[in-house]
Amino acid sequence: MKHFRPELQTTEAVVVRTNNFGESDRLINIVTPHHGLIRGIVKGAKKPRSRIGGPLDLLKFVKLSVRINTNLSIFTQAETLNGFPGFRNNVSRMARGSYIGEIAEKFSMEGSPNPSLFKLLVESLSILEDTVKLEMLTRWYEVKLLQVTGFAPELDNCVETGKTINPGNHLFSTDKGGLVSMGAKPFGGQPLLPASINTIKLLKNLKRSNWLDICNVKVDDNTLRSTARILRQYLHYTLGSSAKSESFMDDIRYRESNQQQNSHNRS
Structure with missing residues (x-):
């Protein structure tokens, strides 16, 4: 035979x-x-x-x-x-790269082409080689990945009422994939996450901007942390699990933060 x-x-x-x-x-x-x-x-x-x-x-x-x-x-x-030699000898950049690659794999399926996902993956790894804005790159990549896979968060209309979201502080629903107006009364579902006006502005910026535009946007640490929390929880819900590389990335970030704080205290 x-x-x-x-x-x-x-x-x-x-x-x-x-x-x-x-x-x-x-x-x-x-x-x-x-x-x-x-x-x-x-x-x-x-x-x-x-x-x-x-x-x-x-x-x-x-x-x-x-x-x-x-x-x-x-x-x-x-x-x-x-x-990508620019991040191979840098543990912080390599941790980000591992995360970028892992969630690209999680969103990919055998026999299902997605040229936009592939282009985003290559572009993000290339940017990772020399950018100093690692947190912003990670957030931008997460939002763009959600967009090219059909899971872009809804940021203009309330996912509970369908009404336009007015400027202000609101909530984010991970299971419904978008913002919930502060005055809406959601029924059941996952716990809602706080989304400040600045966090919502950043999410919208990430959604509509290319890297050259978003990398020049000034954002305070609290807004970045809030945005990171929302995107992480939304990714967990969408994928059904967390990324194994998250703990490695978080550990490196924690060590670097402590080192910077100790250096500041000594000076």
Whole structure:
């Protein structure tokens, strides 16, 4: 009986997960523009003379050849298009990169193309190399990712009443995916999160702006923290789970905050 052999295809991809498999192989997950998520194996990736193991490392933007199977696809050749060296030796940036890659993977499905998601992923990793506004980048990426996957938060009309949201302090519903007017009376659902007027302004800015515009917006720390809380809870509800890289990212951020505070106290 003749076995069907999948056609060899070439695609751009970002490596979003790697795991060692056996003595010499590696399992990897990649996000692609036209095939969605692909899970596969790299034979001999850990061998010293492997030409494919290096390019197929975590958070690298690559061009590769793959035979797509329903179970494990087979990766054969790969070249690095951008290894993003700007964040590889910086633990804080690498933590953000891990988070960016992980939630892109969570929103990706096998056989479901999303070129906009892929473009956003590559752009965000590129920005991560040199921006000093890591918190703003993370928030911008979260909002844009929600937009390109069809889960953009509703910020103009109350998700309970359908009426226009007037300027002011309101609430955010994670299960209904948007703002609830302060005077509305929601029935059931998840606990509502406070959304100040400044938080709502930032969310709207993040939703409509490209990176070059939003990176120049001045935002106080309280507004950033409030926005982060809303987006994180909304992502948790939408995805059904938290990202494993969140705790690593939070731990690094906490350490850096303590170091800055200690340095300030000594001066």
